Structures are given as structure tokens and as C-alpha cells.
Amino acid sequence: MFVVLHILWAAISLGLFRTMRGEIAVWPVLLGGWLFLPPAGYAAAGDPAILPFWIIGSALPSDLFFSKAWIAPAIAAACSLLCDRARWYRLRLTLADVPLLLFCAWPSVQALLVRPADPGGTASTVYIAGVWGLPWLIAKLYLRTGEDARHLAGTLALLSLALLPVAIAEGATGWRLHAALLGAHPFAFDGIERYAGYRPQALFEHGNQYGIWCAGAALAACWRLGAEPGGRSRAGWIAAAGILLAMTLASQSAGAILLLFAGYAMLALRGSFAMARQLFPYLAAFLLLLGAVHVSGIVPLRSLAEETTAGQVARDMFRAAGRQSLPWRIGQDLKSLPIVQDRLLTGHARWDWFREAGTRPWGLPLLVLGQFGLIGFIGLVAALGGAFFRHLRRAARNEVAPARLYAVLLLLFGADALLNSFLFLPALLLTGACGASPRRGTGEVG
Known part of the structure; x- marks a missing residue:
């Protein structure tokens, strides 16, 4: 079909x-x-109870x-x-x-x-x-x-x-x-x-x-x-x-x-x-600047969220509103950051570079960085930012x-x-x- x-x-x-x-x-x-x-041609969709993190967007x-x-x-x-x-x-x-x-x-x-x-x-x-x-x-x-x-x-x-x-x-x-x-x-x-x-x-x-x-x-x-x-x-x-x-x-x-x-x-x-x-x-x-700080890991976002009063308040607010997807997505980014940093300039040249983390970043910027590195990322950002x-x-x-x-x-x-x-x-x-x-x-x- x-x-x-x-x-x-x-x-x-x-x-x-x-x-x-x-x-x-x-x-x-x-x-x-x-x-x-x-x-796409999804030949094997997998168990519906398991989120298929290995499938990225098109x-x-x-x-x-x-x-x-x-x-x-x-x-x-x-x-x-x-x-x-x-x-x-x-x-x-x-x-x-x-x-x-x-x-x-x-x-x-x-x-x-x-x-x-x-x-x-x-x-x-x-x-x-x-x-x-x-x-x-x-x-x-x-x-x-x-x-x-x-x-x-x-x-x-x-x-x-x-x-x-x-x-x-x-x-x-x-x-x-x-x-x-x-x-x-x-x-x-x-x-x-x-x-x-x-x-x-x-x-x-x-x-x-x-x-x-x-x-x-x-x-x-x-x-x-x-x-x-x-x-x-x-x-x-x-x-x-x-x-x-x-x-x-x-x-x-x-x-x-x-x-x-x-x-x-x-x-x-x-x-x-x-x-x-x-x-x-x-x-x-x-x-x-915010993206550079995030990717570099200079600011320990996970520690701030889990160990500070402000971080706990923010997590409780999202939980009370029933909107926990944003903290979850940021959490997936943090798990894959060490892999991105390993080949930040050239990228890994692999679509599944994130597998070692057991998850993948949910946002497009980190997916681009991990696969194509800063060189590819700068070209894409310059094209979109210049057009805008x-x-x-x-x-x-x-x-x-x-x-x-x-x-x-x-x-x-x-x-x-x-x-x-x-x-x-x-x-x-x-x-x-x-x-x-x-x-x-x-x-x-x-």
C-alpha cells in the first residue's frame, strides 16, 4: 500500500x-x-508500550x-x-x-x-x-x-x-x-x-x-x-x-x-x-549564548533542577499543570550531551549516534549537532536565521x-x-x- x-x-x-x-x-x-x-515505510513499529526513541523525525x-x-x-x-x-x-x-x-x-x-x-x-x-x-x-x-x-x-x-x-x-x-x-x-x-x-x-x-x-x-x-x-x-x-x-x-x-x-x-x-x-x-x-552554555555543560541543569529550591518549584509547577513533557524533553537532551561533546566540530556522521545514551534528544538542534557537528549546524542556522x-x-x-x-x-x-x-x-x-x-x-x- x-x-x-x-x-x-x-x-x-x-x-x-x-x-x-x-x-x-x-x-x-x-x-x-x-x-x-x-x-515513512515503518516495517516494524515495535511494542506500542515502548516509546521508539530510535526513530527520529524525517x-x-x-x-x-x-x-x-x-x-x-x-x-x-x-x-x-x-x-x-x-x-x-x-x-x-x-x-x-x-x-x-x-x-x-x-x-x-x-x-x-x-x-x-x-x-x-x-x-x-x-x-x-x-x-x-x-x-x-x-x-x-x-x-x-x-x-x-x-x-x-x-x-x-x-x-x-x-x-x-x-x-x-x-x-x-x-x-x-x-x-x-x-x-x-x-x-x-x-x-x-x-x-x-x-x-x-x-x-x-x-x-x-x-x-x-x-x-x-x-x-x-x-x-x-x-x-x-x-x-x-x-x-x-x-x-x-x-x-x-x-x-x-x-x-x-x-x-x-x-x-x-x-x-x-x-x-x-x-x-x-x-x-x-x-x-x-x-x-x-x-x-x-544559551545554546552554547547548554551544550558545553558549564551550567549543571540537572543538578539545578533536582537539588535547588527553584528547580524543585519549577518541576512541581509542571507536574501540577499536567505538563511534564517539557522537563522530560530537556532531560533527554542532557543524557545525550556527553556524546555530542565528544565530536562537537565534525559530528558523528551517524543517524543513531545517541544510542549509547539509551535515548535521544527530542529537539532538532541537538540531533543536527550530534549527526553533523557544528559545521553542519552553523550552515543550517545561518540559512534559517538569514531568511527570517x-x-x-x-x-x-x-x-x-x-x-x-x-x-x-x-x-x-x-x-x-x-x-x-x-x-x-x-x-x-x-x-x-x-x-x-x-x-x-x-x-x-x-
């Missing part, structure tokens, strides 16, 4: 490109693949090469090359693209320095180029104007409404679509029980990723609503935004709900982007610019990745959107 679904989606995608303009077809093909394809290469994070962009790019080839001839690279290019190429160099590499350097480069590089290329080709941004936001919101029947069925009964179509899912039971009913998962890697996707789609619908002049179409976007808001709340994912309302506030408040632009250098410096700052500058100049949506999605879901290895995949597009060139006569991208 896994292979059949991918072949079927490739045929549908080619049909969309044959019957629609490329700038319209690319978004249902790419976003639909991320949304509706199976997350943002990084592992022993699960064929994931929808890689396949969906590959299908979209292949269809574009077949049906919209002229657009690729106009592709131009800029200095803004260099950090991501270096991140994609680093595993091939790393494999020469650190042996053995698992997966191999070429395989890792191909995988990262598909997951991170292809969305960046697609955005450079297709996300160049305000009209392109409206197509992207509208498609993201409308396709996400298709999750509603699945969300109702899974949320009310605990039934799992993945189990019905493809068999057991390794994270089907992780955090499934919520305050009321069950958290849906659909065909995502994790229930957290479902909540994050709904929050991102709700923000896209909100921005799309603001871009509408009025009339019946505006009423439709109000309804879509309301349904997606309800789906996010019903997911009962605290992180996704907090991100959603933070995004609403940024989009609604005048001057929020100008203020954020002024604060960004200081915030970035603080986060980098360029969108932020454009958003501060123009109250209705698409860059407002781009900056919000990059900021909020980049922050979420600090504690999750599961990404809001459409945010990957926004590294390429900042370096895209507008069509002649259509004005600035942002």
Missing part, C-alpha cells in the same frame, strides 16, 4: 501539472504530498530513507521539470543561498573525515538536498510575488480542511487512519490521550506534528483573509480560519496552541514586526506584505523545532522565498 499510494500521488501530480499552470499546480502537489502521503537522514518529507518535494520538482522547464532556465543563485547549499553538501565532506558514516555521505547529501534543498528551489521558482503567496497560503488552508473528518474520527474514538491503511505506527500511542478524547494524528509522524500543521494552516488562512478585499470570498476565508482554529484547539497540543495565538498577535498588532526587527539581534545573541531576518525587514516596511506570514511561520515553527524533531514542513519553503527574484513588472517579493 505504501508504494501504491506514492505511485498514485505521482500520477495525480503529473495530471495537475498537465492541466493547470505551474504556479497553481505546484502547491497542491507539494503541500498535498506533505499532508496526505504516509510518513528532517534528517536515517535508516528510513523514503519519507514523505523527501518524496513530496521530489515529485513536485520532477513534475515541474517535465511540464514547466522554462522556469528552471531562469533560476539564479545568490549569496543568500550559500549557507543552505553548504549544509546540503556537508555530509559528503564529513564522510571523508569521520568513518564510518551511516548513512553514507552521498546518501545523506541526497536526502538533505531533497528535504531541505528542493523546497528552497521550488520557493525560488514559484514564490516570487504577492499573488504567489496568496496561492500558497490559500492552498495550505484549504487542503488542511480535508483533515476535518479524520480529526473528528480519531479525536472521538482513538481510531488511527495510519493503522487502517498501512499498519502500526511507531508513535501512534505517544501522547494520544488528552484532557478530552484523543489527539488526532492522521498521516503525520507524530500527534505533535498534526497540531503544528493545523496551527500553521490557521495562520495562513488568517493572513489570506487579510489579503482579501471583501465579498463572498472573504466570508469563505473567515469560515476556513475559524474551522482551522477549532481543529488546532481540539488537538490539545499546548505548544501548537501557544504558537497559533502568538502568530495571531504578530499578524494583528501594528508595529510588531518593526519591534521584532529591533529585538532580533539581541534575541539571536541570547539564544546562541530578511523577511522581518520586508515585513517591517509593509503592513500587508507576504513577508509578514513568512516571518511568523519561520519564527514560530523554528522555535517549535527546538523541542521537536518534527517540522512544520511548509516553513522549509521560506528559506528560498527570501532569495527569489520577482517577475518583471510585479514589484518586490516581500
Whole structure:
């Protein structure tokens, strides 16, 4: 069934490109693949009573090469090359693209320095180029104007409404679509029980990723609503935004709900982007310093949490609120820090470098550090941070610019990745959107 679904989606995608303009077809093909394809080929999900810590998110290469994070962009790019080839001839690279290019190429160099590499350097480069590089290329080709941004936001919101029947069925009964179509899912039971009913998962890697996707789609619908002049179409976007808001709340994912309302506030408040632009250098410096202290182990966070009064108070507060996932995730990070420190510069060149700790870090930054070291980590941070700052500058100049949506999605879901290895995949597009060139006569991208 896994292979059949991918072949079927490739045929549908080619049909969309044959019957629609490329700038319209690319978004249902790419976003639909991320949304509706199976997350990966889970051959053996394992005991559902045991959390499968050895399975990481699809943002990084592992022993699960064929994931929808890689396949969906590959299908979209292949269809574009077949049906919209002229657009690729106009592709131009800029200095803004260099950090991501270096991140994609680093595993091939790393494999020469650190042996053995698992997966191999070429395989890792191909995988990262598909997951991170292809969305960046697609955005450079297709996300160049305000009209392109409206197509992207509208498609993201409308396709996400298709999750509603699945969300109702899974949320009310605990039934799992993945189990019905493809068999057991390794994270089907992780955090499934919520305050009321069950958290849906659909065909995502994790229930957290479902909540994050709904929050991102709700923000896209909100921005799309603001871009509408009025009339019946505006009423439709109000309804879509309301349904997606309800789906996010019903997911009962605290992180996704907090991100959603933070995004609403940024989009609604005048001057929020100008203020954020002024604060960004200081915030970035603080986060980098905090990360360096955390990774170095200079401050014994475990001792502070377990042996100090303030640490005990913080743990009791999380326990009383029933929100112990944050301390738990930080605890998993701390267990793997000695392994990260062992090869901090070059990384271990292995996807399962954390096995000796008996667990793995839950956040993407430490997973990147452990596998690709500081060299790979700096390339990725420079690509994402540089893209965010360029969108932020454009958003501060123009109250209705698409860059407002781009900056919000990059900021909020980049922050979420600090504690999750599961990404809001459409945010990957926004590294390429900042370096895209507008069509002649259509004005600035942002």
C-alpha cells in the first residue's frame, strides 16, 4: 500500500501539472504530498508500550530513507521539470543561498573525515538536498510575488480542511487512519490521550506534528483573509480560519496552541514586526549564548533542577499543570550531551549516534549537532536565521506584505523545532522565498 499510494500521488501530480499552470499546480502537489502521503515505510513499529526513541523525525537522514518529507518535494520538482522547464532556465543563485547549499553538501565532506558514516555521505547529501534543498528551489521558482503567496497560503488552508473528518474520527474514538491503511505506527500511542478524547494524528509522524500543521494552516488562512478585499470570498476565508482554529484547539497540543495565538498577535498588532526587527539581534545573541552554555555543560541543569529550591518549584509547577513533557524533553537532551561533546566540530556522521545514551534528544538542534557537528549546524542556522531576518525587514516596511506570514511561520515553527524533531514542513519553503527574484513588472517579493 505504501508504494501504491506514492505511485498514485505521482500520477495525480503529473495530471495537475498537465492541466493547470505551474504556479497553481505546484502547491497542491507539494503541500498535498506533505499532508496526505504516509510518513515513512515503518516495517516494524515495535511494542506500542515502548516509546521508539530510535526513530527520529524525517528532517534528517536515517535508516528510513523514503519519507514523505523527501518524496513530496521530489515529485513536485520532477513534475515541474517535465511540464514547466522554462522556469528552471531562469533560476539564479545568490549569496543568500550559500549557507543552505553548504549544509546540503556537508555530509559528503564529513564522510571523508569521520568513518564510518551511516548513512553514507552521498546518501545523506541526497536526502538533505531533497528535504531541505528542493523546497528552497521550488520557493525560488514559484514564490516570487504577492499573488504567489496568496496561492500558497490559500492552498495550505484549504487542503488542511480535508483533515476535518479524520480529526473528528480519531479525536472521538482513538481510531488511527495510519493503522487502517498501512499498519502500526511507531508513535501512534505517544501522547494520544488528552484532557478530552484523543489527539488526532492522521498521516503525520507524530500527534505533535498534526497540531503544528493545523496551527500553521490557521495562520495562513488568517493572513489570506487579510489579503482579501471583501465579498463572498472573504466570508469563505473567515469560515476556513475559524474551522482551522477549532481543529488546532481540539488537538490539545499546548505548544501548537501557544504558537497559533502568538502568530495571531504578530499578524494583528501594528508595529510588531518593526519591534521584532529591533529585538532580533539581541534575541539571536541570547539564544546562541544559551545554546552554547547548554551544550558545553558549564551550567549543571540537572543538578539545578533536582537539588535547588527553584528547580524543585519549577518541576512541581509542571507536574501540577499536567505538563511534564517539557522537563522530560530537556532531560533527554542532557543524557545525550556527553556524546555530542565528544565530536562537537565534525559530528558523528551517524543517524543513531545517541544510542549509547539509551535515548535521544527530542529537539532538532541537538540531533543536527550530534549527526553533523557544528559545521553542519552553523550552515543550517545561518540559512534559517538569514531568511527570517530578511523577511522581518520586508515585513517591517509593509503592513500587508507576504513577508509578514513568512516571518511568523519561520519564527514560530523554528522555535517549535527546538523541542521537536518534527517540522512544520511548509516553513522549509521560506528559506528560498527570501532569495527569489520577482517577475518583471510585479514589484518586490516581500
